[in-house]
Amino acid sequence: MYEFIQTEAAARGFEKVFFLPSALLPEWKAAEEQTGVAPHLHWDPAAGYPKATCFLLVVFPYSPFDPTERISAYYLASQKSYHAVKDLVAAIAEQGVYCELADVPARAFALKHGIGVQGKNGLLRLPGYGSRIAVYVIATDACLPMPETWAAVPCPDGCTVCYDACPFHAIGRKGLCVTECMRYHMQGTEYPEAVYEKQISHMGCEVCQHVCPHNAPLKRSAPTEEVRRAFDLRRLVEGDTKAARELVGRNKTGNGKLTVEAIRFAARQGLYRSEIEKALETSPFPAVQRAAEAVLQRNFTET
Template identity: 40%
Template sequence: MPSAPTPHAVSPCDLRTVFRTAAADYGFLQVFFTTPRKFDLGRNRFNLTADAPTAYPRANSIAVLVYPYAPFTADERIPAYYIASNRAYHSAKKLAEALTTAGIHVEKTDIPVKMQLEAEGIGIKCRNSLIALPEFGTRIVLLTFAVREIPPETLSELLTVLPSLNTRQSECGNCSLCMKACPTGAISENGLTTERCMRLQMETAQHPDSVRAMQKTFIGCEICQYACPRNAKIPPADTESFRAANGAEINLNDVFNLKRLITGDAAQARSLVGRNFTGNGKLTAEAIAFAANDSELFLSLRNEIFAAADSPFDAVRDAVRYAAAVEKKRGSRF
């Protein structure tokens, strides 16, 4: 019985097929093999790898992995991106193991992936700084691997494999929906002003009161993505019968129930979105703010909210202060 061919005996085209087939098994429905590049990142606030050729000298290409996801409806507060991001992260680890077994050596990287795609002419950079792809809009998680055995693809090669990737898709043009929707005015015709972006202001557990008053989803803001017409045809995910990564069917409305989170029962929610995003009482503090912003919710959860004043977390205690201030201001209007 002949042995399986080694990577050196297989054409790059065949190795790409092996890679893409394995990636699809883990939810990465598109893969782009791109050229390792060096970028000027300025402040580099996310500590990304700016010089991929130096950091990964044995890499022939950078594989950009596309993990699409379905959003939830805008009134459900559930952070679709962060649930998908956490799942994609763990799927990428399993994919790396599978590729290694197949003889393809990969290493997870943290390069500026949006700049990488722009340089390759793939996708459209939207005004909100996100990359949109024709089939998935901006509802995608992007991860990258440095790949040893597979060279970059030319754009014509890529379009042969993925004909739906229409690189001539129009820019945002006269569309201003995300600009009008952004509550902080962070988006303009010239792009995103990161310092004003609410998602970035929600990175830690402690939020300014102005953000608490405007927040629509847990963990980060998705308002501009709900407004973007590129996402309009994506069917929303079902919150009541959501399939977790382990295959279990769960009700996300129960997991992100405000009373449950306000009383500190956040373990299941944290496991879904990633513990690194949700430390220091973040979900509890945000749940308190959601309740404070709705007079009926506040009245029904008042005891639980003020009981949280004894929390060991500064952000939670400050959210209780915010709730009291909102209710006092609301009461003064009657």
């Protein structure tokens, strides 16, 4: 089954598969209890998935976009890889074995097994891929563990590049303070005003990844025309978010989230006033109405 799993994974964009035993993740549990992030994940994978004889850690690399892009390559890759991993799980299960996607903190699981390194920006970094990866854990009884490590170069002591660039000053000498990171405050439909002032790309922040020298050798790509059309700013301001939501995940973009962001981006550039006025009148989403009202008062009053 090892070769079958690797071949099926590679066909779906997963360039590495690790066959790992379970491992307790008490440090992750302690951090989760402090931040409240992802409480559904299992810190004891064996307890959460008692039928599993092996946990597969699968790695889906992606190419970042230019830092000036308003569209995030990560969220597109995240959605694409999520569908790919579900498909991979189905393909393995079709062989008559137990297999399911595991709610296990993949970064902590990888680090526990000596795979990659955690940068001061908090992200998992792997050799050759930097932090530009989506990782998942799969529980299965299709095979047994074949533990291997895959060491990456840790952050140099003196490197403060991400520390200096972080717009929220969330990275200190000891690493990331999760609750200070912009992304921590972007989980709902509406964000604090400070986020809207600094936000460059939809749904998250990638500044610390763009500046990290370990990501510098990675080849950049550009959004396809389909993606550009889906994320056309006017289109999003007008509330036509269907295509964009399909690309980045409907479950992450409900209640007008992308339109709220688009209104904020447009207002900063002085664009689409009449479309924003229309959104105020016609949007079914209170968050969109509040965003429109706020920017019409603040960004367009003098014109």
